Amino acid sequence: MSPKSLASIRCFLLDMDGTFYLGNRLLDGAIKFMEVIQQQGRDFVFLTNNSSNRGIAYAQKITAMGFPLSPEKVFTSGEATARFLLREYPGKRIYLVGTPALEEEFREFGLTLVQDNAELVVVGFDTTLTYQKLHRLCDYVRAGLPYIATHPDYNCPTEGGYLPDIGAIIAFVKASTGREPDRIIGKPYRQIIDELATKLQIPLQNLAMIGDRLYTDIALGQAAHITTILVLSGETKLEDVQTSPFQPDFIFENLGKVADELSKPE
Numbered sequence: 458m459s460p461k462s463l464a465s466i467r468c469f470l471l472d473m474d475g476t477f478y479l480g481n482r483l484l485d486g487a488i489k490f491m492e493v494i495q496q497q498g499r500d501f502v503f504l505t506n507n508s509s510n511r512g513i514a515y516a517q518k519i520t521a522m523g524f525p526l527s528p529e530k531v532f533t534s535g536e537a538t539a540r541f542l543l544r545e546y547p548g549k550r551i552y553l554v555g556t557p558a559l560e561e562e563f564r565e566f567g568l569t570l571v572q573d574n575a576e577l578v579v580v581g582f583d584t585t586l587t588y589q590k591l592h593r594l595c596d597y598v599r600a601g602l603p604y605i606a607t608h609p610d611y612n613c614p615t616e617g618g619y620l621p622d623i624g625a626i627i628a629f630v631k632a633s634t635g636r637e638p639d640r641i642i643g644k645p646y647r648q649i650i651d652e653l654a655t656k657l658q659i660p661l662q663n664l665a666m667i668g669d670r671l672y673t674d675i676a677l678g679q680a681a682h683i684t685t686i687l688v689l690s691g692e693t694k695l696e697d698v699q700t701s702p703f704q705p706d707f708i709f710e711n712l713g714k715v716a717d718e719l720s721k722p723e
Contacts, residue, residue: 461684461706461707463665463684463707463718463719465662465663466499466663466664466665466684467499467500467659467663467664468499468500468501468502468657468659468663468664468665469494469499469500469501469502469664469665469666469667469686470501470502470503470504470532470650470653470664470665470666470667470683471501471502471503471504471667471668472503472504472505472666472667472668472669472670472673472674472691473503473504473505473515473519474614474691475668475669475670475688475690475691475692476667476668476669476674476688476690476691476712477503477519477712478519478522479690479691481518481521481522482522483522483523483524484690484711484712485690485711485713486690486711486712486713486714486715486716487524487711487712487713488523488524489712489713489716490712490713490715490716491524492716493716493719493720494716494719497719500657501530502530502531502532502653502657503515503519503526503530503531503532504532504644504649504653504666505531505532505533505534506533506534506607506608506610506643506644506649506673507533507534507582507608507613508533508534508535508538508555508556508559508581508582508607508608508623508643509535509555509556509558509559509581509582509583509584509613510533510556510558511528511533511535511536511558511559511561511562512528512529512530512531512532512533512536513528513531514558515528515531515533516528516530516531532649532653532656534581534607534608534642534643534644534649535555535558535559535562535563535581535607536562536652537607537642537643537648537649537652537653538579538581538605538607538642538643539562539563539566539568540566540652540655540656541605541640541642541648541652542563542566542568542577542579542605543566543567543568546576546577546603548569549569549576549577550569550570550571550574550575550576550577551563551568551569551570551571551575551576551577551578551579552570552571552572552575552577552578552579552593552594552597552602553570553578553579553580553581554578554579554580554581554583554586554590554591554594554626555579555580555581555582555583555607556581556582556583556584556585557585559581559583559607563579572593575597575602576602576603577602577603577604577605578594578597578598578602578603578604578605579605579606579607580594580604580605580606580607580623580626580627580630580638581606581607581623582607582608582610582613582622582623583623583626584620586626591626591629591630594630595630595633595634598630598634598636599633599634599636603639603640604630604636604637604638604639605638605639605640605641605642606623606627606638606640606641606642607623607641607642607643608622608623608641608642608643608644608649609623609624609627609641609643609645609646610622610623610624610643611624611625611628612624612625644673644674644676644677645672645673645674645676645677645680646677646680647677647680647681649677650664650666650677650678650680650681650683651681661681661682661683662683664681664683664684665678665683665684665685665686666678666681666683666684666685666686667686667688667712667715668686668687668688668691669687669688669689669690669691669692669693670691670692670693671687671693671697671698671701671703671705672701672703674687675687675701675703675704675705676703678705678706679703679704684706684707685705685706685707686705686706686707686708686709686715687705687707687708687709688708688709688710688711688712688714688715689708689709689710689711690710690711690712695708
């Protein structure tokens, strides 16, 4: 772990499942952490790779658990991708493979979605996927159009097991076309952090990523060169850290222990 300090952190970027909640219950120390950072005038944003839903769905879920949350406090890979496209491909016609929720979000950002004569293709986690969508997507990718994915996850964890995620779609497209996406936005790729930092107007040195997975949350923080905090309330065990290439700056048992550290007198 590095000798970094948490004193300069103005905004904490929070993973959700395994960090703030598990299933449908808040984890120990979650509320305490929020109370402490709000008392100290610091901010937070929940960060998720899932591009099938908008921030409001996660806000409703967390609110139902007992922590009132505004949708503006959730940043998805879908929103990050929309912001990236608006800047890097202004006015381009986009063929989007995504849910109706993601389509709506893109349109609200002023992006143009088309079926025919597209100028680039974007793939999200599409729970409404059809063979027709895959056929059209592969045709466009094979034709050489710019090809962007919202995130790389192969599976989406649910309480009943796993759903095939966007990574499975990307594998299908590669098998058919030989191409991988030209750009992936979500974690562990740093583009999602760059888009959020621009939205919040906060320098990278004032951000910290908190999560329970070394290969996504901590890897993301390292890629973006921001402070990283591993919590042991979810997937990762302490012994996992020793053999991982992704080394966090700080390790705590849970968010409550992070709150204790922030509450110590300087």
